[in-house]
Amino acid sequence: MKIKTLLIDxxxxxxxxxxxxxxxxxxxxVVGEAGDGFEAMKKITELQPDLIFLDIQMPKLTGLxxxxxxxxxxxxxxSTAYDQYAIEAFEKNAVDYLLKPFSRDRFQKALQKVKExxxxxxxxxxxxxxxxATPPHxxxxxxxxxxxxxxxxxxxxxxxxxxxxxxGDYVWIYTExxxxxxxxxxxxxxxxxxxSFLRVHRSFLVNVSFIQKLELYEKNSYQLLLKNGARVSVSxxxxxxxxxxxxx
Numbered sequence: 001m002k003i004k005t006l007l008i009d010x011x012x013x014x015x016x017x018x019x020x021x022x023x024x025x026x027x028x029x030v031v032g033e034a035g036d037g038f039e040a041m042k043k044i045t046e047l048q049p050d051l052i053f054l055d056i057q058m059p060k061l062t063g064l065x066x067x068x069x070x071x072x073x074x075x076x077x078x079s080t081a082y083d084q085y086a087i088e089a090f091e092k093n094a095v096d097y098l099l100k101p102f103s104r105d106r107f108q109k110a111l112q113k114v115k116e117x118x119x120x121x122x123x124x125x126x127x128x129x130x131x132x133a134t135p136p137h138x139x140x141x142x143x144x145x146x147x148x149x150x151x152x153x154x155x156x157x158x159x160x161x162x163x164x165x166x167x168g169d170y171v172w173i174y175t176e177x178x179x180x181x182x183x184x185x186x187x188x189x190x191x192x193x194x195x196s197f198l199r200v201h202r203s204f205l206v207n208v209s210f211i212q213k214l215e216l217y218e219k220n221s222y223q224l225l226l227k228n229g230a231r232v233s234v235s236x237x238x239x240x241x242x243x244x245x246x247x248x
Contacts, residue, residue, distance in 0.1 A: 002029040003118065006047060008040040009079065010065070011056040014100070018053050018079075018109050021107045027115065037061025038153065039068060051114055052076045053098075056086065061153070064132060065146040069153065073128050075117055095127050133188060143175065143194075147180045154180060161197075162226055164189055164205040176228045198245060200224065200238030208246065214239075 005013045005028050015033050022028050034040035037060050044052070054076050058061040067073055078097040080086050090097040096113050098106060117124065125184050145161075147154045156173060165172040166186050173180045190199055200206050210226045214234070217223045222234040235244065242248055 001006055003051055003114065004029055004031045004047065004049045005030060005051045005053070006043055006049040006074075007033045007053050007138060008037075008058075009053070009067075010035050010058045011055070014055065014079070016105075017188065021104055022111070025108075025111055037063070037066040040066055041153065044074070049074050050118070051077070053077050054078060055136075055223070056080045060145065067128055068103075068132055068146060069148045073125065075114055075124050075142055076128065077114065089131060095131055141230060145182065147173070147182055155157065156180065158193060158197075159207075159209075161207050162210040162228055163207060164197075166203045174230065198238070198241055201233045201235045201244060204232045204238075206232055211246075214242065214248065 001189075002019060005022065007018050007030060009015050009018075012035070012187075015035075019030055022030060028051075031049060032043045034043050037058055040052075040054075041061070054063045054066070056062050056078055058078070063078065067076065067194050076095065078086075078095065079100055079102070080097060081100050087097070087099070095108055098110055119226075139143065145156045145158070147156065156175060160175045162174045162176060164174065164186065167181065169185075170181050170183050171186055171189060173182055177237045186199075186203075186205060187207055196208050197205050198208055204226060206226070211226065212225045212227045215225055215231075217233075220236075222239050224232045224234055226232065
């Protein structure tokens, strides 16, 4: 059975190059192409490919954001222009990548690695999960969070988030108008979000720009009143951090 392959790149010439390189190997079949992350999401759902060649830098939705939305990602070979951080992250997590511009020989080596993973029945979910936990662009982080809400894809700007709340293995993300559930740990959000977000309680992370006032809840216990009317518990360590950071 042939390895169903989907090509995802916003550059048509890059997709054509991969098409030309891959067609000489009879074990692979290109079942489709996508020029952006939204189109890719739709085609992955429809075509269920075994393998995707995925460009990282794409408009609308980046390659890594796309992977975050996939519950069961296929095998991935990334393609990227030179980026020291990305390469270090790929190598650390044993994820294969093609550095643009790549040669036919380098491409064939990538195909061979894919075959070996399939033959060994290696589950690549863990390597993708580890990669997403340590994104390869610490100095170029996007100021948004991407969430799949049913059939819709929501992009939430950091500045629109009022606070976050832990919910088992998930986190509730609150804005002034809605709330969204994301499978990610609060620790990961702490590392992702800017310094304008403070961990005021083990269950809460708050955007300081939405704080209205600090209230005494009961003896030696405080809570924050946010501008949208929400109330958030504050621990002793959270109270101390609020005082130190905001000068209260």
